[in-house]
Amino acid sequence: MLLRLVCTAALAAGTVLAPVPAAADPEPGGSPAASGGRSVAALLTDLQTLYREAEKATERYNATEEALAEQRAETARLDRALARTRLSLHDSRGAAGRLARQQYQSVTGLSPYLRLLLARDPQRALEQGHVIGQLARERAQTVGRLTGDAKEADELARKARKALDERIALTERRKKERDQVVERLHDVEELLASLTADQLAQLAELERTRVADAQRELVASGALSGAGAPSAAGERAVRYAVEQLGKPYEWGAEGPATYDCSGLTSEAWHSAGAPIPRTSQEQWARLERIALADLRPGDLVVYFPEATHVALYLGDGMVVQAPRPGARIKVSPIAANPVLGAVRPDPGGEPVEHYVPPELPEGATDGSDEGYGATYAPAAPEISAR
Structure with a gap:
């Protein structure tokens, strides 16, 4: 097999x-050389390095994708606000034009004081003066609205142009990061094919x-307590993650058919009614950190110094994770990768009184925990991208 x-x-x-004939070890950052002459331990280290570089590139891509989505929303919001302001500006200009015509048509050449002295009914003239004053105030308000709308339209137009420029820059950055992921995965394929x-x-x-x-x-070491029940949301997140077992890893994916590591954890908690950041770095940076001894099912375990990998704690020292490109979602020992720490998406959630862990399907722990085996080698013909 x-x-x-x-x-x-x-x-x-x-x-x-x-x-493959013996070849020199690759230079740092260079393409992988053929496997001949290197020990199995060195080959495993090379694969670990390549997969780690691929995952770092994937998380950078995910972060840019999230920023781009937010920028798209901001651009659309500014465009809608600008359209409303321009419509208001158009109405204000129309009102100002009407006032200007009325004022031109009502000019008599006599001052209000003189018209009051010559009036046959001074009281009625005073009442008319009150009306005229009210009209004058309305005119002033119309002019003020016109001026304010013009300023707001100019400011919104400036912000909309800036938002569009940022969106274009993010789109270009996403393309470059996508190319980096594809390049790293090609390096993995090349090395695996040489073995x-x-x-x-x-x-x-x-x-x-x-x-x-x-x-x-x-x-x-005693770092794991092995005890503790999840919160109600944590239990829902665990059950969601277990339901995804066996589905393929795909970089940049967040379900429902494929996932990457942080796509799985973010969607698990989203389904639990407690949305969390999309990337592993943001999950590590923004969620409450906890000691490994305090882990309970549903908490997130973050790996590597750069926080480039994440898994969902299942209990009893095991996690559910999307290991690496080409792998499938599986149950692994918590120490399958170098642990950075753990975070809790719902620190205020009370543990449920009665917790029954979900039943794992057959083969849940099968396969490489790090995704380095031939069974989980990335598909060479095409690298899919979101």
Whole structure:
């Protein structure tokens, strides 16, 4: 089975599965070289580095996508406000024009005081003067409205132009970041396609050993309490995440058919009625941080110093996660990746009195916890993008 999968990955990348001649290690930041001459541990490190770079690029893309969505909304809001203001300005100009015509038609050349002295009925003249004063005030208000609308229209037009410029810049940045993700995933495909079946098997075994050792060390440290019930929202988030098990990872995706790591966690909590930031960095930066010993189901575990990966805590030292490009959503040990810390989306949520963990489907823990095995190699022919 493994050999068949390896052959598929190799053919998809346009290569023949065979040992590759020895080559020098790649320079930092450069393209991956062939695998010959490097130890399995070094190959696993290379894959870890490439996947981590891909995920960092993915989270940058996600952040820009969110900023672009907000900028689109802001641009639309400003356009609507500008349209309303221009309509009001048009009405104010019409009213000012009518007032100007009325004033021109009513000019008699006599001052109000002289008209009062010559009036046959001074009281009626005073009443007319009151009416005239009221009209004058209305005229002043109309002129003031006209001036204010003109200023507001100019200011809104300036903001709308600036918002459009920012939207164009964000669109260009998103394209560049999308290209970076595709490039990083191509590097992964290239390295995976260069490996033999034996190397892939050794990689899988080494990865399992490393994850198991890290998990034992974390549990032995006493950092995990293993106790605690979720809040009502946390329970809903857990059940949502479990329902997504087996669905493919796709960078930039947030369901319902595919997810990336933060797409899964953000959608799980959105479905629970408690929306959280979209990216793992924002989840780490804006949600309340908690100690690992205080973890309860539904909390989020964040990984790597740059907070570029995130998973949802299931309980008993396990998490639900979308591991890496090409992988599927699965249940993994919490220590499958280097833990940065944990955050709680609903710090004020009270634990439920009776919590029954959701039943996991068969095969929920199968596969690579880090997404490095041949079974989870990215598809070579095409990289999908949102």
